[in-house]
Amino acid sequence: MTKASGVLLVVMFALFFAIHVASVEGFGVEAPDDEPISLREASVRGPDPQGRIRYFRNGGLHAGK
């Protein structure tokens, strides 16, 4: 085996390991917010006479910020 092929083999093994870890450990997926907002708090902002939940209608994650 040539030296270059040996280097390629090592690189490919490393890449395979990295991809496997990323796949199993959820790399790039939605993770919990560091400062999660209270649902009640998000809901009370904005007019809703019946006091229904308005999390999404108030902007979702940014509703309380």
Add this chain to the structure above:
Amino acid sequence: MKCPSCAAEIEVDQTLAHLVVCRFCDSTVLLDDRVARLAGKMAALAVPRGPLFTGAAGTLDGKRFTVLGRIRYGYSAGLWDEWFLRFDDGTTGWISEDGEDLSFEVLRERPALGLLWQKLRPGGSVLVEQVSWHVDEKDVAVCEGGEGQLPFAIRAGRKVPFVELSRGQEFATLEFEGEGARVFVGYRLDRQRLALDRTRQEAGRVADGLEAERAAGGEDRARVVKGRGRTLSIRCDACAAPMPVPEDAGDSLECPSCHARVDLAARRVDCAKCARSLRLAGGAETRTVTCPACRTVNDVRTDEPKVLATLAAKAGRAPLFKLGTGATLRGRAYRVAAYCRYEELEEGVRYYSDEYYLRPEKGEPVWLVTERGHFMLKQELAERPQDPSLFAAEARRTFRYGGKDWSVFECGVDKLIWVDGELPWVAQVGDPCQFVDAIAPPFMLSGEKSKTEVEWYRSEYLPREEVAAAFGIPEAKLPAVNGVGPCEPFAETDFQRESWWIMLAFLAAYSLCWFVALAETGTTVARGTVGAVEAAADEVLSAPFTIPEAGLAQLSVHAPVDNAWLALDAALVDAEDKVLLGLDAEVDYYHGYEGGESWSEGSRSSSSFFWVESPGTYRLLFFAVGGFDEAAAAQPPRVDVSWSIETGVTQASYYFLGMLLTGAWVLWGWFRSHSFETERWKHSDADDDDDDD
């Protein structure tokens, strides 16, 4: 016994010899049970080129022998000698010597009966003593004469139809005489297996009379033929003027007309048409020579040449390598002895190939073949493929030979249209010859079938730089390359080859992981249903559910929309009503019938991955927006959306990226190779077959 003609003492093995030629007076003496009787004079034979001579002693594969006699035969392609051997253990055998080719055979006791020479064909097969043999050659030999002691009667001038057979390493000859055929069976002989006690000079067996002299100390340099003390003359190489040769002439002589120095040591003949003196560098081995002055191809098996053909000027062209040029190929020195051009006519188009006959100082000669700018080194095979159907095989048909798998590349008929220089066989200019080429790059197997024989050759592809270096010329002086050569190996570096296999292995690994990830459904920890209309009017919280473990989780959604779309926002809420993260899922499905065909697009299912920091109790908050066209409707489709949460899942997308990367590498390598092979086979019969389709 004493010779009945000259009373000289001649050696006779009474148990073996049936005919003896007196070496002093050339009288032929037939021996039977009771009396020895004269049977005329035997023609004097030319001195043989090889080391064997009548009376020689030596060993063959460790067995001691004595050469008792010789028979010389002439045939369409030249001459050969048959040496009769007596071994010390009382057995006998024959060594056949045709130029550099030797074979050893033993005469079978019983002749083969019931075989008809007329019915045998080169390339066909024949049963001899219940064993099938391949017919390599069929021709009629003329007995030119004999010397010494022979086990059967011969007559100079008698025609002997013969066939040469082969079966793997074995070799056989049938000589047809009367109602049966003499059967000789043996094998091709390597010169290394033969050892003589003394050379001809050491044994004092120099020629006299009308036979050629040999210069002392130099077996290869024959002097001009002299006859019994009578001075002959030759013609000057430069001006063709006659030059008398005195008896005390040395190795060279000055022409009295043009004062050129003429080499007397080489064999020379006069062209049969224009009488120009032709010096034969190959000496007694040369059987064909082309006169450079009048382009007549001469048969020079004897010193009285005959015209074989006169070449048409338009058929020739200046050879790439001039005659006499030296070259060092694969560590061996050669000289260009001849140049031949072949023409194949196929569907009205003429194709040409050129071959250079390279003669080494010692060892087997080779051919340098060039076609479309590609070069191959070609050598004759002793052990040949035995399947006659190969000459009519379709392209790409495979067969096994010599431990390799070969693919038929091309079959056809070509003919020799041009010869320059000297050849060791009689060239049949203009005669058609069937051929087949099969490849196992970088090698090619070539079969050539003429009226009288089948020959096989093995060629190896030569890189252009190697050919240029061999002849000491720049590579730019070689003809330009056209396409891929028939047996040109696919050029790839070790890294290219190894990396392809490495990437293929990882492609397989990524593919397997991708399939496993897709198939893995995980463990469903929660499921529920939410009405789309309800979720559009209000933000709906699901019932609480438990996620038992931290890690990667997946929200799967299914909504039976029909020609509509639905966008679902979802948020994960913990037990303290804190919104941890947001997800979204979109489903749409449209279908119809247009132009007589149904169509559909979109998917009614969707999924999103998310990360769970810690196990616990959670709820999902949903909000839906949907419609039936691009704009969101006041009310979304009236469907129930089924949702579920799975844990223990794996993302497949990164494995897919790995597949793309490695797949691209593998595909590129395959594409290069495939393009190369497509280009190679473009010049084969396979391409013609595809065209017909």
